Amino acid sequence: LHENPEQLRAFTVICDHMLCNDSEQMLMLLTGVGGTGKSHVIHAIRTLFTHCSHDNEILFSAPTGSAACIIDGYTIHALTFLGIRTSRKNTEELEDMWQNVRYLVLDEVSMISA
Numbered sequence: 232l233h234e235n236p237e238q239l240r241a242f243t244v245i246c247d248h249m250l251c252n253d254s255e256q257m258l259m260l261l262t263g264v265g266g267t268g269k270s271h272v273i274h275a276i277r278t279l280f281t282h283c284s285h286d287n288e289i290l291f292s293a294p295t296g297s298a299a300c301i302i303d304g305y306t307i308h309a310l311t312f313l314g315i316r317t318s319r320k321n322t323e324e325l326e327d328m329w330q331n332v333r334y335l336v337l338d339e340v341s342m343i344s345a
Contacts, residue, residue, distance in 0.1 A: 238272050245276055249285055249334070260340075273302045273336055280334075289334040294342045302338050 232239045241261050248257050263269055273291065280286045291304030299306050308314055310328070312321050337343070 232272065232275055235268055238268050238275075241272055242275050242279070245334075246279055249280065249283070249288070257334075270301055270338065273338060276336065277303065287331045289336065290328075290332050291336045291338070293338040295339070298339045298342070302336070304336070304338070307337075307343070 232242055241259065244259065245257075247253075261269055261272060276289070277286075277291065280289045290310060291299075291302045292307050292310050293299040293302060293304055294307055296306055299309075312325055315321060
């Protein structure tokens with residue numbers, strides 16, 4: 232991240248927000264063509280949250296299984312149980328998964344339709 236000031240700035244903003252326990256909602260869009268290091272920033276964020284024992288506060292997701300694997304995350308469908316028949320057990324699992332989450336990282340946003 233030290234070689235790319237934009238990547239470092241994005242990482243620093245998230246780091247400060249997490250470490251200050253800021254309750255204000257943070258929205259950030261990190262863009263760039265393929266190969267510019269977006270996934271590298273995501274991995275650095277994961278390392279930060281794990282190192283600071285905040286890994287239960289963040290989820291990583293992408294629209295496809297292959298994109299989710301690259302960032303060691305879940306598909307959007309898996310995080311929201313889309314396409315799965317709703318049951319009390321599923322609802323409880325979903326609530327447990329999201330209970331402490333304050334941050335959601337969505338990779339490959341351009342692949343998501345409204």
